[in-house]
Amino acid sequence: MNQTPWQPISPAKPVRASREPLTRERIVDAALRLLVEQGYEAVSMRKVAQALGTGPASLYAHVANKKELDQLMLDRAAAEMDLPDVDPEQWQEQLKAAMREILRVMRAYPGLARAAIGQVPLGEHALLTTERMLAILKAGGVPDQAAAWAVDLIPLFITATAFEESVQGAAGVAPEDLDVFVDQLRSYFGSLDPARFPLTIALAAAMTTGASGDDRFEFGAQVIVAGLASMVPRD
């Protein structure tokens, strides 16, 4: 009755939203997938949203900001850490094993270490990791204050190591190019002025050893563990 002959032609409305509602968990899943595939720098709100079939603004209903997304990813990573049981006779080796495990997980998420730096690890899983390290240290007789500070120092070392690796990985150094780089570095050291850099020249080979593999990390772990052991009172 009220129909006019010029009904407006309304454009087809795009279907709204993806079929599955967004959740924080889905967002973290998508972000971690992106991180594993393309590295940390590739994890932008836009890319995460795109992977979920939505727009970046939609994410903000579930995570406060990018920083919070980072922390959620970190806690997810920490959930994968499986630290060794405590054995007082083996505390030093166990501490090293714990360090290796933390590094293993960090390596699985290239660049995520960047998000860990400067943050007090308060996620549930991170706290469980801290608790286990404390247990190992106390089992070894490390004094309270040293143990308390060691659970800062150790993650600092591991995080920095993981972060450094990720920076180098992101710079696109292929494994086969590493030997070339090492050779160039040795040549460079060898070309320095012997009057000013005698030790650098003398130790060039040693300094360029262990560029691949875990030798450097294991060395650092040994230094830290031995340093902590030196703080254990003698009975």
Add this chain to the structure above:
Amino acid sequence: MNQTPWQPISPAKPVRASREPLTRERIVDAALRLLVEQGYEAVSMRKVAQALGTGPASLYAHVANKKELDQLMLDRAAAEMDLPDVDPEQWQEQLKAAMREILRVMRAYPGLARAAIGQVPLGEHALLTTERMLAILKAGGVPDQAAAWAVDLIPLFITATAFEESVQGAAGVAPEDLDVFVDQLRSYFGSLDPARFPLTIALAAAMTTGASGDDRFEFGAQVIVAGLASMVPRD
């Protein structure tokens, strides 16, 4: 003769360029000034250019990219480091003094540590720093391979420390708020489930001690130095 009555009104041409030609050195100066005043994140090509009275594109005639500018700033910082002379009887204290000096300079340039991570320090000044550390380590009888790797480990620790501090500083934690934060952290630790986090609870006070000042850094330095000392053969 050829003058028409409708002379175009041409807008006044802006004076071109700053009076003083751009140089790489001026660019690094401006960048470091910005960094000291506003922190590393504030050092954008636009801001640097603006401080020099030009546009960001002009900078690229002198520095390849932002990353190169970062490295130039780093080498400038390294030039300020004044490491102690070598005394074999005091090598451990000297190594710690060297570490303090490196940290001091890093602190003077908040956030610059980020640029150091993952880079092999090949600038002239950085190499002189490495050489001095090697001298200290060798004077102390540290084996070659350990010394060679120590000159990676030590800067890694210091750089990570400086970087962590700068992240916390950039988050805007005022000195007077630090006590509040520490109290909140203790309360948080105290509120954890004692069945799952007995040591975290027991050591909460110790873990939140030393949030300001250098206690944590000094602890880390002592651990590393003691660890290295454990590698010195006994005669």
Add this chain to the structure above:
DNA sequence: GTTCGTCAACGAACAGTGTTCGAAAGTACG
């Protein structure tokens, strides 16, 4: 079934980043 309130989803826009490209201006040399 209808209405209302709440919340999630969304697009547009903002303010910012590093960088490139082509044009214009400056400088040195023949």
Add this chain to the structure above:
DNA sequence: CGTACTTTCGAACACTGTTCGTTGACGAAC
């Protein structure tokens, strides 16, 4: 003066994180 080269510059690109206002979906109450 003309030419070649270099520096400077504006516009634009492709991207970042985030906000704001609107729309749509959903559940509860009537």
